[in-house]
Amino acid sequence: MITFVQQVINGAAAGSVYALLAVGYNMVYGLLGFINFAHGDLYMFSTFIVLAMVTLHVPFWGAVAVGMVAACFLGMSVERIAYRPLRTANRIAPTVSAVGVALVLENAAQVIWGPATRPFPTPLPQGLFRVDGVVITAMQIVILLTAAAIAVALRVGVYHTSWGRKLRAIRDDLPTAELVGISVNRLVSSVYAVGAALGLISGVLFAAYYNSVYVTMGLTGTLNAFTAAVLGGIGSIGGSFAGGLALGLLQSLGAGYISSGYQNTITFVVLIVVLLLRPNGMFGKLTAARA
Amino acid sequence: MASSDSLLEVRNISVYYGSFRALEDVSYTVGPGSVVCLLGGNASGKSSSMKAIFGTVPLRTGSIRFEGQRIDGWTTAKRVAAGIAAVPEGRRVFANLSVRENLELGACTLRDGRAVRTYLDAVFDQFPQLRERQGQMAGSMSGGEQQMLAFGRALMSRPKLICMDEPSMGMSPALVSRNFKLIKSIRERGTAVFVVEQNARAALKIADYAYVLRTGSVMLRGPAEQVATDPQMQAAYLGHTPLAATVPPAAH
Amino acid sequence: MQRSAFWSSQSAFRTLGRLSLVGLVAVGGTAGSAHAGNQSAANGAQRAGTIEIASFGALTGPDAVYGVSSLNGQRLAVDEINASGGIDGRKLALVQYDDLCEPTQAAIVASKIISNKSFTAAIGPVCSADALAALPIFARTGVPLIMAGDSAPQITTMVKEHAYTFATRLSPQDSQNGPELATLAISVLHKTKIAILYSEDDYGQGVLAAAKPVISKLGGSVAAQESYTPSTTKDFTPQLTKIAGSGADVLLLLGYYSDTGIAVSQLARAGVSPNVTLIGSDSTAQQPFVTLAGAAANGVYLVPFYSPNNPSAVNRQFVTAYEKAYGSAPTGNAVMGYQAVYTLANAMRAGGSSGDLAERIRAIDFEGPAGTVDFDANGDLKGNPATVLRVSNGKLVADQKLTIALEKALKSD
Numbered sequence: 001m002i003t004f005v006q007q008v009i010n011g012a013a014a015g016s017v018y019a020l021l022a023v024g025y026n027m028v029y030g031l032l033g034f035i036n037f038a039h040g041d042l043y044m045f046s047t048f049i050v051l052a053m054v055t056l057h058v059p060f061w062g063a064v065a066v067g068m069v070a071a072c073f074l075g076m077s078v079e080r081i082a083y084r085p086l087r088t089a090n091r092i093a094p095t096v097s098a099v100g101v102a103l104v105l106e107n108a109a110q111v112i113w114g115p116a117t118r119p120f121p122t123p124l125p126q127g128l129f130r131v132d133g134v135v136i137t138a139m140q141i142v143i144l145l146t147a148a149a150i151a152v153a154l155r156v157g158v159y160h161t162s163w164g165r166k167l168r169a170i171r172d173d174l175p176t177a178e179l180v181g182i183s184v185n186r187l188v189s190s191v192y193a194v195g196a197a198l199g200l201i202s203g204v205l206f207a208a209y210y211n212s213v214y215v216t217m218g219l220t221g222t223l224n225a226f227t228a229a230v231l232g233g234i235g236s237i238g239g240s241f242a243g244g245l246a247l248g249l250l251q252s253l254g255a256g257y258i259s260s261g262y263q264n265t266i267t268f269v270v271l272i273v274v275l276l277l278r279p280n281g282m283f284g285k286l287t288a289a290r291a
Numbered sequence: 292m293a294s295s296d297s298l299l300e301v302r303n304i305s306v307y308y309g310s311f312r313a314l315e316d317v318s319y320t321v322g323p324g325s326v327v328c329l330l331g332g333n334a335s336g337k338s339s340s341m342k343a344i345f346g347t348v349p350l351r352t353g354s355i356r357f358e359g360q361r362i363d364g365w366t367t368a369k370r371v372a373a374g375i376a377a378v379p380e381g382r383r384v385f386a387n388l389s390v391r392e393n394l395e396l397g398a399c400t401l402r403d404g405r406a407v408r409t410y411l412d413a414v415f416d417q418f419p420q421l422r423e424r425q426g427q428m429a430g431s432m433s434g435g436e437q438q439m440l441a442f443g444r445a446l447m448s449r450p451k452l453i454c455m456d457e458p459s460m461g462m463s464p465a466l467v468s469r470n471f472k473l474i475k476s477i478r479e480r481g482t483a484v485f486v487v488e489q490n491a492r493a494a495l496k497i498a499d500y501a502y503v504l505r506t507g508s509v510m511l512r513g514p515a516e517q518v519a520t521d522p523q524m525q526a527a528y529l530g531h532t533p534l535a536a537t538v539p540p541a542a543h
Numbered sequence: 544m545q546r547s548a549f550w551s552s553q554s555a556f557r558t559l560g561r562l563s564l565v566g567l568v569a570v571g572g573t574a575g576s577a578h579a580g581n582q583s584a585a586n587g588a589q590r591a592g593t594i595e596i597a598s599f600g601a602l603t604g605p606d607a608v609y610g611v612s613s614l615n616g617q618r619l620a621v622d623e624i625n626a627s628g629g630i631d632g633r634k635l636a637l638v639q640y641d642d643l644c645e646p647t648q649a650a651i652v653a654s655k656i657i658s659n660k661s662f663t664a665a666i667g668p669v670c671s672a673d674a675l676a677a678l679p680i681f682a683r684t685g686v687p688l689i690m691a692g693d694s695a696p697q698i699t700t701m702v703k704e705h706a707y708t709f710a711t712r713l714s715p716q717d718s719q720n721g722p723e724l725a726t727l728a729i730s731v732l733h734k735t736k737i738a739i740l741y742s743e744d745d746y747g748q749g750v751l752a753a754a755k756p757v758i759s760k761l762g763g764s765v766a767a768q769e770s771y772t773p774s775t776t777k778d779f780t781p782q783l784t785k786i787a788g789s790g791a792d793v794l795l796l797l798g799y800y801s802d803t804g805i806a807v808s809q810l811a812r813a814g815v816s817p818n819v820t821l822i823g824s825d826s827t828a829q830q831p832f833v834t835l836a837g838a839a840a841n842g843v844y845l846v847p848f849y850s851p852n853n854p855s856a857v858n859r860q861f862v863t864a865y866e867k868a869y870g871s872a873p874t875g876n877a878v879m880g881y882q883a884v885y886t887l888a889n890a891m892r893a894g895g896s897s898g899d900l901a902e903r904i905r906a907i908d909f910e911g912p913a914g915t916v917d918f919d920a921n922g923d924l925k926g927n928p929a930t931v932l933r934v935s936n937g938k939l940v941a942d943q944k945l946t947i948a949l950e951k952a953l954k955s956d
Contacts, residue, residue: 003788006814010780115607117801119834128811135814162399169385169396176383179345180444181371181400210777211808211835214801220775255781261743261770263781 002133007256008249013140015228015248016147017209020202021221022228023154023240024195030235031171031191032087037098038078040222041105042196044215046071047203048113051120051213060123067200075196076189084185102218109215117214120207143205150198151241158237167191227267231274233281242282297356298323298452298483299344299375304353306339313339314507316352321452321485326478328486328494328515331504337487338380340504341456344485345377346370358451372400376450380457382437384444386430390421393429393440397447407447414443435466442473452483459490471497495519592633596621596887597656599640599649599667599677600692606644608801609669609876613692614639615869616880617666623864624884630891635884642668642677649673653680662686663891664900666883669876671695671745678707685709687901689886691879694720694825695745703921709901711922713879713886715848717746720825721753721797723846723929723949727822728793729761730952731945732844734820738767738791740782740806742798747773750797750824766791771806773799779806783813793820796827796843803827804835811839822846829874833937843934844945849875849913850930852941858912873912882911928953 025039049070053063082101086094125138158164166187169177178184203221207213224247229235232243247267254266274282299321306314314336321327331337342348344355346367355363362370371377376397385393394414398407415422418439424432429440438458445453455474459467467490474484475497488494495501501518503511511523518524598617600610614637621635629635640656642649649668656665657680665681668674669692678701681688690698690712702710728734737758741747747770758765767789769782783806786794794815796803803823811817821843823832828847833840851862851872861881865873873881890903908917914927931945 002814003784006784006787007781010778010784010812014778014780110603110607115604116831117805117835119804119837133814135812137812140812162395165388165392165396166399168388168392172385172387173383175347176379176385177396178347178367179371179377179379179383180396181368181448182396183366183368206777210805211837212777212801212805214774216774217777220777251778252781255769256785260782260785263776264772 003256005134007252009134009136009140011249011252012245013143013209013248014252015245016143017202017206017244018224018228018247019147019241019244020150020198020205022225022232022244023150023237024198024202025222025225026229026232026235026237026240027191027195029229030237031167031188033235034083034091034094035098035226036083036195037095037222038082038101038105039195039199039225040220041102041109041218042071042074042078043199043203043221044213044218045105045109046074046196046200047207047213047217048109050200050204051118051207052113054121064200064204067204068197071196071200072193075192075199079189079192084188102222106215106218109218113215115215117212119211120213122204122208124208139209143209146201146205147241150201151237154237163187163190227271230281231271233283236281236283239281239283246282296323297321298325298358299485300356301340301344302354302356304343304355305351306336306343306348307351308348312507313348314343317504317507317509318353319485319502321483322499323451324478324481324483325499326474326484326486326497327500327502328488328498329502329504330488330491330494330518332489334506335504336507337489337504338456339507341377341380341454341487344370344375344454368400371448371450374448374451376445376448376453378441378445378453378455378458380460382434382441384429384432384437384440386428388429389426390429390432390440391425393444394421394425394447397444400448406449410447410449414446417446418443434461435463435469438462438466438470442470446477450482452485453477454485454487456487457489458486459488459493467493491524492519594630594633594635594663594891595661596635596637596884597640597659597662597665597667597686598637599642599652599656599665600669600673601644602639602641604643604645606670609692610641610644612874612876613667613669613880613883616865616873616877616882617691617884619861619865619868619877620881620884620888622868624888630888635888637666638662640667642670642673644668644670644673646672646676649676650680653677657681657684657686664689664887664904666691666880666887668693671698674698675701678702678710679705681709682707685901687711687887687904689713689883689904691883692876694749696749697745699921699923702923708905708922711886711901711904711918713883713916713924715825715924715926717749718753719926720846720848720929721750721755722757723953724750724795724797724822724824725754725757725761725763726952727844727846727931727945727949728795728820729758729763731948732793732820732822734793735763736766736789736791736793737763738769738786738789738794738819739765740769740771740779740786740794740796740798740803742773742802743770744773746799746826747797754795754797771798771802773802776802777805779809780813782806783809783815787814787816791819793822796821796823798824799826800829800832801835804832804840807832807836807839807843820844825875828932828939830872830939833934833939840934841936844942845932845934845939846929846949847875847932848927848929849878850932850939850941852932852939853912853914853930855910855912855914857910861912875913878911878913882913882916885909885911886916 028036046067050063050067053066078101082097083094086097124142128135128137166182170184170187228243228247229240231246232239250267250270251263255263258266297320301319303316303318305316329337329340350363354361357373394411398410401407421443458470471493478484486494495515498515501515502509511521600613601607602610617637621637625634640652642652664687666689671693674690674693688710692714694714694717696716696718741751767786769785823843823845825847828845886907889909890907893903905918905922917925919925928950931942931949932939933942
């Protein structure tokens with residue numbers, strides 16, 4: 001029982017990190033129906049920027065602020081340069097463009113920061129508590145609280161602000177949204193910025209939790225975000241959180257109770273089964289009414 | 292005709308899609324508070340005219356002025372903020388947003404939140420059905436109600452000019468006559484209306500001035516009653532059927 | 544130090560991604576293709592009397608740490624030899640190729656090398672899977688190949704089966720490290736309930752396969768045996784939580800430092816008792832292991848085939864020169880690259896210009912920084928005694944007492 005509870009706690013923490021990555025990825029999909037394969041690389045790149053700042057003795061929160069600004073800027077630039085010109089093109093074109101951006105970021109990061117896995121110094125609390133033999137770390141609490149706070153903030157942002165109303169209008173009918181006077185380009189840009197900023201938060205939590213930053217975390221991140229998004233329901237914000245948590249628990253319990261060697265296999269088998277039973281993901285039905 | 296007191300002045304515009312010519316050297320003028328209709332069949336350039344006014348297609352030549360200012364380089368949002376509102380073709384409401392949210396989006400270029408509330412009340416007073424259903428998803432309403440919502444949404448920005456794209460398309464005769472009554476009432480409040488229509492007979496009844504397009508060029512123009520009786524027009528559009536029985540041509 | 548990333552699912556994804564991209568937009572040149580070789584060095588071939596050596600390994604990509612270390616060692620040796628007049632007045636020149644630690648690239652690189660007749664010999668690669676892909680290609684011309692960092696036992700099998708006399712291998716084998724770890728745990732430290740965390744690839748499985756018979760022979764038992772995907776798994780808590788519940792008193796870490804370092808940093812949150820003794824395999828014994836593992840690294844035992852703390856004179860001189868040249872202590876890959884060049888140079892000196900160079904390489908016997916360089920009938924390095932290190936205050940420190948105890952225990956078995 002202790003082992004089970006432990007696996008659930010650890011899985012939930014890992015899942016929350018996936019969820020924050022998946023939600024940024026899913027917002028873009030929800031808005032434009034476009035799979036941003038560079039999302040994970042943006043998250044990797046901006047996390048490296050935070051690490052570089054910390055290495056230059058910039059105080060941690062300052063470094064995170066710089067990373068956040070850099071992430072927003074990168075997200076918006078990528079949208080402006082690589083995706084916007086292709087918005088009305090055939091669906092494949094921006095996807096290829098996204099893979100291209102992913103490669104450019106990955107190689108640039110490798111040239112600048114090298115291929116080695118780097119530790120991530122952080123002032124985030126590293127202590128741990130024991131409750132009836134189950135270990136809970138301060139970092140896990142930080143991760144769960146951050147994810148919950150962001151989930152609430154996004155819910156409010158999308159359903160109770162004029163920004164969110166405009167986003168949902170664009171999602172519903174982009175040409176009409178433009179006709180009623182919504183600055184579609186500016187809004188799309190803001191979604192990339194928010195998505196990249198959430199990616200950075202996810203990246204910093206990931207780096208602090210696993211004490212590592214490395215170039216290929218972008219690709220792994222994209223795969224995890226994609227899996228979580230598909231599990232939860234692509235395009236759905238609530239689904240991203242559910243999918244991220246489900247992915248974390250699956251990996252944790254799959255490794256714990258079936259076999260650690262088949263961790264990824266278990267994940268993908270479950271993904272396939274979910275898609276067979278519910279082709280739109282666990283929350284897919286709601287996506288029509290969600291942003 | 293390019294009088295200095297015109298509200299909208301479209302001068303000598305051409306629009307191409309690749310090598311396909313949609314509009315060639317076309318000019319329109321809409322005076323303040325007037326109703327101007329733009330008639331024409333399929334592929335005559337009606338929709339492109341609408342898009343040109345809102346800036347969603349690039350102009351190859353020509354200029355567009357609104358209240359004397361050149362707006363052809365402006366973004367759509369800036370044009371809307373300047374006082375041009377759209378009632379798009381096919382009652383395009385935001386189906387997954389509530390009625391109230393749809394109306395609020397109509398005022399998204401306004402900065403003053405209190406004004407938005409006042410305007411919302413005014414629209415609700417004009418369309419009490421919308422007030423009753425303000426929390427309902429727009430997509431779950433009937434076609435006629437959605438059309439009403441699209442009108443209300445356009446009114447929310449208190450525009451000086453409302454551009455309507457085929458308001459009678461796919462509507463029952465009863466709704467068509469309701470829509471045209473509505474256009475009249477809008478005009479009575481001093482708002483100019485630019486209506487793009489295939490239903491020439493109904494449109495000419497309420498318009499002050501009319502333009503008739505054919506394959507991208509203005510074939511005929513003049514005061515509405517003059518155009519209605521023009522022999523060319525009689526032959527091409529109005530046919531010999533009695534006025535009341537006119538049904539719009541099949542939707543494209 | 545030895546990578547078999549080919550078998551990891553992540554590498555497969557990466558390759559797939561790149562291939563599709565190369566096909567679609569043809570930007571594969573940024574990452575997918577091998578470097579065409581160092582141009583200035585290639586021009587050097589025209590200089591009369593230069594001895595050209597092909598050097599290949601992962602120079603970019605996630606495994607570049609290993610390839611670049613090896614190349615650094617090779618360069619240091621070449622510079623030393625050239626500074627002292629070269630070999631009979633002829634200078635050495637390295638021409639490097641990047642194989643990304645991907646067997647498909649290794650095959651392309653090997654073809655390029657054998658088609659260039661100016662090469663006297665080749666050194667590389669740093670990944671076992673690449674070596675297995677490259678060996679049959681080198682067999683076409685028989686240009687001498689010194690493998691400097693490939694530990695998989697399958698290489699011995701292949702070399703033996705096909706009588707690849709042109710090939711020699713300068714790296715210790717997984718089959719040697721496994722028994723060392725088991726013996727240290729059971730016979731020296733007296734811990735018998737053993738948990739194992741291993742890398743799901745040729746390396747981790749090779750060390751595991753060699754360790755298990757020794758564990759049962761010495762009376763130990765395997766309480767838990769958990770694997771992970773190298774360079775992809777970052778959350779080790781599911782495995783470690785199981786290990787925590789198994790009641791093991793010692794945990795063997797069979798993997799690369801970049802993975803085991805992260806795993807060790809997560810021990811506490813998985814509920815693993817601080818009383819569990821940790822023993823890391825050869826590939827874990829790198830300084831960055833400590834930076835990744837953090838405070839939890841203190842007290843971890845490591846059993847590398849090479850330690851910069853080795854007190855021999857030749858090693859001290861090598862470490863000093865290496866630190867001066869690159870600003871960091873040499874790794875296992877660096878020392879293998881260094882010894883590979885000296886192996887070649889000594890073999891050339893020994894035979895002058897006549898005779899079969901590959902045969903002379905196999906006959907070599909000299910003291911290198913990592914111990915005696917001496918090959919067996921299959922071209923494999925004869926084993927050198929292992930060193931036991933212990934992490935103390937964030938540093939890898941040689942433990943002489945345990946090293947001697949382990950050597951004694953290994954002999955008595």
